[in-house]
Amino acid sequence: MYYNAKILAAQQDEFTSLQQGSMTVMEAVQKFEQLARLCPELVPTEREKVRRMMKMFRTDISKQVSAGSSPPTLVSDCVSRAIRVEYWINRDKEARAQIFKARKEEKAVVKQTQPRQSSESNQKGQTSGPAQNSKQFGRNKRKGNFSAACGSS
Numbered sequence: 001m002y003y004n005a006k007i008l009a010a011q012q013d014e015f016t017s018l019q020q021g022s023m024t025v026m027e028a029v030q031k032f033e034q035l036a037r038l039c040p041e042l043v044p045t046e047r048e049k050v051r052r053m054m055k056m057f058r059t060d061i062s063k064q065v066s067a068g069s070s071p072p073t074l075v076s077d078c079v080s081r082a083i084r085v086e087y088w089i090n091r092d093k094e095a096r097a098q099i100f101k102a103r104k105e106e107k108a109v110v111k112q113t114q115p116r117q118s119s120e121s122n123q124k125g126q127t128s129g130p131a132q133n134s135k136q137f138g139r140n141k142r143k144g145n146f147s148a149a150c151g152s153s
Contacts, residue, residue: 008038015039020058025082032056050078061085 015035020028032053036043043049050072054062064085065071065078072078 011035011038012042015042018056020056020061025057025061025079025086028056029053029079029082046074049075053078057082060089 015032015038018028018032018035023031036049043052053075054066054072057065061082065081072081
């Protein structure tokens with residue numbers, strides 16, 4: 001099969017810069033395999049394929065795939081580990097989303113069951129009491145009241 005030099009160079013560039021991004025592991029592996037068939041000189045050995053594949057995966061996946069006492073040495077082992085890791089990551093995300101949703105719904109239920117305050121009670125909390133009002137004008141009404149009560153005794 002003949003390929004134009006420009007097309008081949010573009011495919012090599014695409015292969016060397018291939019990242020999983022928002023693709024699933026299987027989609028990324030299919031793309032990787034397709035480009036690896038077109039650029040066999042870039043992955044001459046199984047070891048090089050595994051190395052490039054690990055580099056292609058998202059960081060959260062590649063860290064967990066390579067973790068442990070024996071990192072993958074075969075492409076099939078690398079792919080199966082990555083699929084399992086992706087499954088558990090997605091499962092954890094779904095569990096966190098359900099917890100968040102439950103908390104949000106719980107807050108909404110609590111908010112609905114609380115009695116609504118009238119506008120007067122809202123204003124009551126915002127206005128200051130008589131002692132504070134008198135302080136705002138530079139005098140304390142209580143001071144005068146206490147001295148009058150003490151003087152009559």
